[in-house]
Amino acid sequence: MAYIKARDIRVRFPVLRGAGPNSYGHEAPRGLDDSRLIRNASGAITGVQALDGVGLEAAKGDRWALIGRNGSGKSTFLQVLAGLLPPDEGVVEMSSPPTNLININLGMELEADGRRNILLRGLAAGWSKREILARQSEIEDFSGLGPFLDMPVGTLSAGMRMRLNFAIATAFDPEILLLDEWLSAGDVEFQKRAAERMDRFVSAAGIVVLASHGRSLIERVCNRCLWIDAGKVRLMGDPKSVLNAYERAMVAEATVPNERTAAQ
Amino acid sequence: MSVIWKEHSAGAAPEPFVFSARSHAGVAGMIADIAGGLRAARVWRAFAWEETKRRYRRSALGLLWIVIGYVAFVGAIVLFFNNFNLSSSDQIRSAEHFASYVGLGYAAFSLISSNIQDGAVAFTGSAAWIKSVSLPYSVYAFKNVTRTLTPFALQVASWLVFALAIGHEFKPVALISLAGVAIIALNGVAMQIFFGFVGARFRDLEHMLSTILRVLLFMTPILYVYDATTGFARTLATANPVTHFVEIFRAPLMGAAPTALSWTMVAASTVVLWGAAILAGALLRRRLPYLV
Numbered sequence: 001m002a003y004i005k006a007r008d009i010r011v012r013f014p015v016l017r018g019a020g021p022n023s024y025g026h027e028a029p030r031g032l033d034d035s036r037l038i039r040n041a042s043g044a045i046t047g048v049q050a051l052d053g054v055g056l057e058a059a060k061g062d063r064w065a066l067i068g069r070n071g072s073g074k075s076t077f078l079q080v081l082a083g084l085l086p087p088d089e090g091v092v093e094m095s096s097p098p099t100n101l102i103n104i105n106l107g108m109e110l111e112a113d114g115r116r117n118i119l120l121r122g123l124a125a126g127w128s129k130r131e132i133l134a135r136q137s138e139i140e141d142f143s144g145l146g147p148f149l150d151m152p153v154g155t156l157s158a159g160m161r162m163r164l165n166f167a168i169a170t171a172f173d174p175e176i177l178l179l180d181e182w183l184s185a186g187d188v189e190f191q192k193r194a195a196e197r198m199d200r201f202v203s204a205a206g207i208v209v210l211a212s213h214g215r216s217l218i219e220r221v222c223n224r225c226l227w228i229d230a231g232k233v234r235l236m237g238d239p240k241s242v243l244n245a246y247e248r249a250m251v252a253e254a255t256v257p258n259e260r261t262a263a264q
Numbered sequence: 265m266s267v268i269w270k271e272h273s274a275g276a277a278p279e280p281f282v283f284s285a286r287s288h289a290g291v292a293g294m295i296a297d298i299a300g301g302l303r304a305a306r307v308w309r310a311f312a313w314e315e316t317k318r319r320y321r322r323s324a325l326g327l328l329w330i331v332i333g334y335v336a337f338v339g340a341i342v343l344f345f346n347n348f349n350l351s352s353s354d355q356i357r358s359a360e361h362f363a364s365y366v367g368l369g370y371a372a373f374s375l376i377s378s379n380i381q382d383g384a385v386a387f388t389g390s391a392a393w394i395k396s397v398s399l400p401y402s403v404y405a406f407k408n409v410t411r412t413l414t415p416f417a418l419q420v421a422s423w424l425v426f427a428l429a430i431g432h433e434f435k436p437v438a439l440i441s442l443a444g445v446a447i448i449a450l451n452g453v454a455m456q457i458f459f460g461f462v463g464a465r466f467r468d469l470e471h472m473l474s475t476i477l478r479v480l481l482f483m484t485p486i487l488y489v490y491d492a493t494t495g496f497a498r499t500l501a502t503a504n505p506v507t508h509f510v511e512i513f514r515a516p517l518m519g520a521a522p523t524a525l526s527w528t529m530v531a532a533s534t535v536v537l538w539g540a541a542i543l544a545g546a547l548l549r550r551r552l553p554y555l556v
Contacts, residue, residue: 014554016465079553083281083398086288086550094281097398107396111318120314123307124397126271 002095002175002207004058009080009090011051011073011231012038036231050076052231055090058224060205065212065222065239067246073231074211075180078102081209082178099125099174104162110154114145114164117153121168135171142197143167144190159186170197177201179210195220215243271303285550294545298457301402308403312410327418334419338367341487360430361518362489367426368514369486371419372448376506377477378412379452384470386460391556401545401552405456409449416445435519444513444522447530451509454537461544464555480506505533 038047051073056064066074079085081092082100107124108117118139122132140149143164148156153164163186170177186194198221202208212218218225218239225242227235234249235242287293301308320326342363350356383405387394390404427434463469483504485493490501490511501507508529512522548555 014551016555079395080283083283084395085553086283086285088285091282091284093283096279097281100396100398103396106392108392109314109318111321112314116314120310121397123310124393124399128271129306 002060005093007055009051009054009087012047012088013050014047015045049231054233056226058207063208063222065210065218065225068228072228078178078211096175098176098178099169100178101169102180108153111152114149118168139167139171176207181212288550291546294542297400298402300400301406304403308407311407315411316414330415330418331422341366367423369510372510372513373486375416379455382408383456383459384463384473386456387464388556394556405453408456409452437516437521440516441513448509451537454541457541458544461548505529
């Protein structure tokens with residue numbers, strides 16, 4: 001039975017400045033909210049609070065959307081769920097290791113061809129060579145790359161790499177799938193096929209966590225929505241109401257920086 | 265448990281996955297990481313071979329360059345350090361002996377030094393994978409050690425051809441060198457882990473190690489014969505642990521068991537290196553994704 005329990009996740013990004021003293025000193029980097037900075041006793045910046053008590057619970061068939069502004073912590077939260085970033089506090093529990101599609105450019109040998117990357121990704125995910133070969137043709141078909149599978153992956157376009165990545169990740173019927181925004185890098189035809197595959201996946205009672213800015217994608221795929229703002233949970237609920245609140249707030253906040261500038 | 269990589273077994277229910285700061289920190293976390301890395305052998309074997317291919321991809325001679333480079337280096341050393349003197353049969357025999365000494369010593373030294381040099385970037389060089397696939401970090405150490413064994417095997421094979429051609433005498437003690445290679449590889453893993461973690465945090469390490477390696481090349485008896493050295497040079501060579509790692513591989517193939525001193529130095533170094541590797545992992549493992 002698939003489940004995710006992520007409770008009270010806190011992540012601090014350390015700010016490292018070589019071996020010498022912190023060259024950011026006491027000045028907050030431009031554009032960063034000072035309340036998220038972590039300072040030592042003398043006031044020098046030592047870290048950034050990327051996540052401050054974020055969590056979610058998912059049962060089988062749940063499809064969570066993560067929304068929030070750029071830099072709010074959506075991808076960081078996905079990376080914690082994926083087992084890539086150990087949280088400073090909090091625990092992630094899942095029914096099985098998740099499959100992640102977080103960064104399109106990572107997790108590929110760019111000089112190796114597509115077929116070889118299918119094998120490497122499959123092995124890294126814990127499958128045997130035999131099981132990977134059994135799914136090889138399905139992955140190749142779904143990617144739609146045809147002769148480009150024999151080319152080094154580094155020579156493929158972002159969209160083509162994304163197709164291959166998505167095809168590999170979903171071929172093994174993962175129970176828990178974590179996706180970042182870049183799904184929308186595909187063309188219309190691929191987005192349609194990807195959405196069909198997501199439907200198949202969801203009907204098999206898997207769990208999806210999807211970070212996205214795309215309202216139509218979220219409304220189509222997700223039944224739950226988590227709005228992360230400045231590393232904290234701002235609102236949780238059904239996608240429609242959370243998206244409405246989010247969009248209202250964004251419109252309202254868009255005017256604030258101008259007022260600030262005017263006041264200075 | 266913190267070991268993330270799981271082999272899928274058909275039919276069996278997948279094991280739950282728990283991930284927290286605690287599961288990643290401390291000595292227990294590091295030991296679990298190494299155990300998990302060992303189980304993922306098929307992953308690092310495939311990645312090691314991929315990297316070997318990447319280095320020689322689109323080169324016409326490919327892996328043959330390893331053999332060419334090795335033969336050229338050893339040949340040049342033998343010619344220059346033997347004063348081009350090959351007129352009598354005694355001198356030829358002595359040159360053949362010296363060639364084996366240099367050939368085997370250089371192969372072993374290269375294996376050790378590439379594990380030190382690659383160790384400094386063991387994790388930073390795999391940053392793309394560390395940030396996208398949750399594998400035990402020791403996988404990248406095992407992968408690098410496996411990769412360094414390919415050139416070593418080709419060099420030793422080149423020497424074997426030479427040894428058979430000159431009718432080199434193999435004694436039963438030669439089998440000890442197999443254990444010697446295994447011990448060097450075991451320490452290679454420890455060095456990759458230790459230097460990998462420290463090098464991710466302190467980026468000066470990579471440059472420091474290449475400086476040290478240049479000195480080690482002369483402190484290790486591979487370009488000269490240990491028994492022929494005297495005084496301070498001999499003291500330095502004796503104090504250098506690399507000398508003894510080279511010796512446990514080279515001496516058996518040259519017909520003599522390694523000395524008790526060599527075994528002691530190797531045993532002590534193994535304990536120190538593994539202790540350092542586990543300690544570095546215990547302290548830095550949780551922060552590694554931020555450091556690479």
